[in-house]
Amino acid sequence: MYIYDQHDHSILQQRVEQFRQQTERYLAGDLAEEAFLPLRLQNGLYVQRLAPMLRVNVPYGMINSTQLRRVARVARDYDKGYVHISTRQNIQFNWPDLADVPAILAELAEVEMHATQSSGNCIRNTTADQFAGIAEDELLDPRPYCEIIRQWSTLHPEFAFLPRKFKIAVNAAKEDRAASQVHDIGLDLYQNEAGETGFRVRVGGGLGRTPLVGSVVREFLPEQELLSYLDAVLRVYNQKGRRDNKYKARIKILVKAMGPGAFAELVEAEWERIREGYTRLTQDEIDRAKSFFTEPAYSSFDTVAVDNSISELRAEHTAFDKWLTRNVRQHKKADYASVTLSLKPTGVAPGDVTEKQLEIIADLADEYSFGEARTTHEQNIVLGDVAKDKLFELWQKAKAAGFATPNIGTLTDIICCPGGDYCSLANAKSIPIAEAIQRRFADMDYLYDLGDLDLNISGCMNACAHHHVGHIGILGVDKKGEEFYQVQLGGNAGNDTKLGKVLGPAFDADDIPSVLEKILNIFVDNRHEGEEFLQTYERIGMAPFKERVYAKDH
Amino acid sequence: MPKIIKDGQVVDDSWQLFELSEDSELANAAVPTGQWIVPLQLWLAQRDKLKARSDIGIQIGIDDDIELLADDYDSVPLLAFDFPVFMDGRGFSAAFLIRDRFAFKGELRASGAFIRDQLCYLQRCGFNAFALSAEDLEAAKDSLSDLQEAYQASADKAPLFRRRG
Ligand code: SF4
Numbered sequence: 001m002y003i004y005d006q007h008d009h010s011i012l013q014q015r016v017e018q019f020r021q022q023t024e025r026y027l028a029g030d031l032a033e034e035a036f037l038p039l040r041l042q043n044g045l046y047v048q049r050l051a052p053m054l055r056v057n058v059p060y061g062m063i064n065s066t067q068l069r070r071v072a073r074v075a076r077d078y079d080k081g082y083v084h085i086s087t088r089q090n091i092q093f094n095w096p097d098l099a100d101v102p103a104i105l106a107e108l109a110e111v112e113m114h115a116t117q118s119s120g121n122c123i124r125n126t127t128a129d130q131f132a133g134i135a136e137d138e139l140l141d142p143r144p145y146c147e148i149i150r151q152w153s154t155l156h157p158e159f160a161f162l163p164r165k166f167k168i169a170v171n172a173a174k175e176d177r178a179a180s181q182v183h184d185i186g187l188d189l190y191q192n193e194a195g196e197t198g199f200r201v202r203v204g205g206g207l208g209r210t211p212l213v214g215s216v217v218r219e220f221l222p223e224q225e226l227l228s229y230l231d232a233v234l235r236v237y238n239q240k241g242r243r244d245n246k247y248k249a250r251i252k253i254l255v256k257a258m259g260p261g262a263f264a265e266l267v268e269a270e271w272e273r274i275r276e277g278y279t280r281l282t283q284d285e286i287d288r289a290k291s292f293f294t295e296p297a298y299s300s301f302d303t304v305a306v307d308n309s310i311s312e313l314r315a316e317h318t319a320f321d322k323w324l325t326r327n328v329r330q331h332k333k334a335d336y337a338s339v340t341l342s343l344k345p346t347g348v349a350p351g352d353v354t355e356k357q358l359e360i361i362a363d364l365a366d367e368y369s370f371g372e373a374r375t376t377h378e379q380n381i382v383l384g385d386v387a388k389d390k391l392f393e394l395w396q397k398a399k400a401a402g403f404a405t406p407n408i409g410t411l412t413d414i415i416c417c418p419g420g421d422y423c424s425l426a427n428a429k430s431i432p433i434a435e436a437i438q439r440r441f442a443d444m445d446y447l448y449d450l451g452d453l454d455l456n457i458s459g460c461m462n463a464c465a466h467h468h469v470g471h472i473g474i475l476g477v478d479k480k481g482e483e484f485y486q487v488q489l490g491g492n493a494g495n496d497t498k499l500g501k502v503l504g505p506a507f508d509a510d511d512i513p514s515v516l517e518k519i520l521n522i523f524v525d526n527r528h529e530g531e532e533f534l535q536t537y538e539r540i541g542m543a544p545f546k547e548r549v550y551a552k553d554h
Numbered sequence: 555m556p557k558i559i560k561d562g563q564v565v566d567d568s569w570q571l572f573e574l575s576e577d578s579e580l581a582n583a584a585v586p587t588g589q590w591i592v593p594l595q596l597w598l599a600q601r602d603k604l605k606a607r608s609d610i611g612i613q614i615g616i617d618d619d620i621e622l623l624a625d626d627y628d629s630v631p632l633l634a635f636d637f638p639v640f641m642d643g644r645g646f647s648a649a650f651l652i653r654d655r656f657a658f659k660g661e662l663r664a665s666g667a668f669i670r671d672q673l674c675y676l677q678r679c680g681f682n683a684f685a686l687s688a689e690d691l692e693a694a695k696d697s698l699s700d701l702q703e704a705y706q707a708s709a710d711k712a713p714l715f716r717r718r719g
Contacts, residue, residue: 035671121641151715152705158646161643277707278713284715288718
């Protein structure tokens with residue numbers, strides 16, 4: 001993982017001190033509410049329905065055991081003892097006191113964590129594949145570049161007051177797990193035919209009110225020119241993006257209005273002007289960033305013996321077998337595996353984790369995964385580097401701590417935003433819908449039979465749970481003050497990003513589990529051998545689903 | 555005399571804003587002697603006459619096209635950029651371009667609705683003078699040094715990665 005040097009520490013300390021003074025001026029009445037608003041947002045602090053919410057960045061999802069313990073301590077000392085893993089891999093505290101926030105930020109800064117630009121109209125935390133550096137299908141490790149982007153975007157003086165928020169994702173694997181096509185900028189890291197490292201640059205993707213897939217504006221950007229190109233894109237957006245209507249202010253609207261070609265021309269013109277300037281990355285800097293993401297000291301085993309013993313244990317313990325199938329993934333090293341700790345047991349808000357559990361995760365990370373863990377945009381936590389001969393031991397401990405629900409990638413591994421229970425922008429609650437679904441579909445064998453299914457629930461148009469790219473998406477809508485839920489089918493994140501289509505008129509909260517059941521029945525009745533939900537949907541289309549769901553009961 | 559923050563100090567502001575009266579025509583409005591900051595439209599209408607003087611600055615609005623002054627940057631002593639609301643960040647990019655692309659060396663002044671907490675970023679984008687209204691300027695000036703070290707390039711400083719060591 002990246003380790004701060006004195007420069008990184010001093011930058012963060014200045015920031016913490018600046019916000020401490022701003023908060024004092026605000027509380028003393030010397031800083032107006034409307035002026036304090038963007039300042040606190042840029043330090044991660046929202047004012048929510050019931051209390052402030054503090055969002056802390058987990059840069060591209062990487063977190064170590066020291067940080068996990070510190071988050072646990074903050075949750076205990078300043079909050080109600082639990083935190084929420086957001087759909088952008090960040091950590092949210094739900095109940096801090098405004099007056100405590102400077103102290104919280106100082107405590108987090110000690111372990112190299114910050115909330116800088118985790119909200120507000122600025123460049124947000126850069127996200128990546130949760131299996132970065134360990135995935136079998138990875139071309140290159142995206143994390144050094146994510147860190148370079150993190151540093152470039154942190155406290156960037158020119159881009160702190162953009163028309164709207166700005167999100168960058170970096171994908172470097174064959175299968176895009178970073179949803180890079182629905183980000184303001186999506187970067188694909190790869191090597192071209194000449195063997196040079198660089199990026200395919202997509203701009204203007206995004207969900208929300210106007211969901212759009214990003215357009216490629218540059219097929220190959222040499223790695224040294226990453227920051228000059230980002231500067232150019234942001235500069236064009238900062239000058240030309242709409243500021244008259246916040247629903248039309250994202251870069252996707254600008255790119256769409258101008259056309260990707262015309263937008264790219266402006267960017268290229270500015271980039272040509274600055275690309276030889278001092279923002280051009282040096283090889284030293286790229287190498288320095290890479291030096292933090294070297295392989296840990298993997299050991300090797302008698303693979304055959306380990307595999308045999310795992311097979312025996314599997315046969316003996318069905319639950320272990322299920323867990324291996326759903327929650328454990330092959331690592332790029334044959335003797336290692338990546339384990340997803342499920343934060344989606346029934347009855348717990350998806351992504352919520354208590355301070356005690358955080359400490360257990362920290363201990364597990366120390367014991368089994370070189371002291372590191374990863375937050376995922378599906379709101380789970382991954383232990384990335386687990387030696388296979390330790391899997392059974394880890395499973396037993398994870399199970400005792402409540403993390404071993406073997407539902408990763410299934411219907412009940414629901415991506416769910418905080419919704420109306422917490423979020424002041426919500427049209428409807430989302431957590432109780434998730435819970436009702438988890439209760440209705442509790443039969444694991446049925447879930448396994450359904451196969452891979454992404455179910456995403458957002459409490460409003462802002463689409464924090466990416467409902468447009470769920471195979472099944474549920475969106476909370478408000479009709480004359482009452483909460484209803486619209487269902488969408490056929491979305492997909494990843495390489496073949498697709499936006500779901502609306503099934504039809506919205507439903508009552510109570511109806512959602514049975515609506516879902518009808519949808520799943522249609523799938524099961526119509527699927528061909530080996531087909532996943534999405535494939536069946538694409539083959540048979542929306543009509544049969546619509547018919548069954550809206551058929552009048554006789 | 556009103557005060558302003560300039561080059562890190564609170565100093566007297568010797569410049570005055572030349573306001574067009576409603577019925578005055580751009581081409582005929584007479585700018586008296588003394589240091590005046592004139593609206594961009596007036597400058598464009600009387601460019602030759604005003605350019606001959608060394609005591610005329612130009613006020614630029616948020617919607618103005620800074621390329622219109624491409625031939626003027628090397629001779630004008632002062633540009634004042636007006637922020638209509640502090641949340642409108644276009645001025646940050648404009649300042650950066652005025653310094654970096656057009657190599658403007660004179661006084662670049664922020665005026666209007668920006669806030670004290672933006673001083674440090676504004677300075678890094680290239681502003682060196684700040685007409686902050688209704689503030690204790692001595693206290694506000696401290697905010698210029700809120701963030702002294704930074705990762706990225708500033709208008710006058712290389713990014714950290716070129717200086718790290
Ligand atoms: S989708 Fe809407 S309700 Fe859910 S967290 Fe985002 S803004 Fe809040």
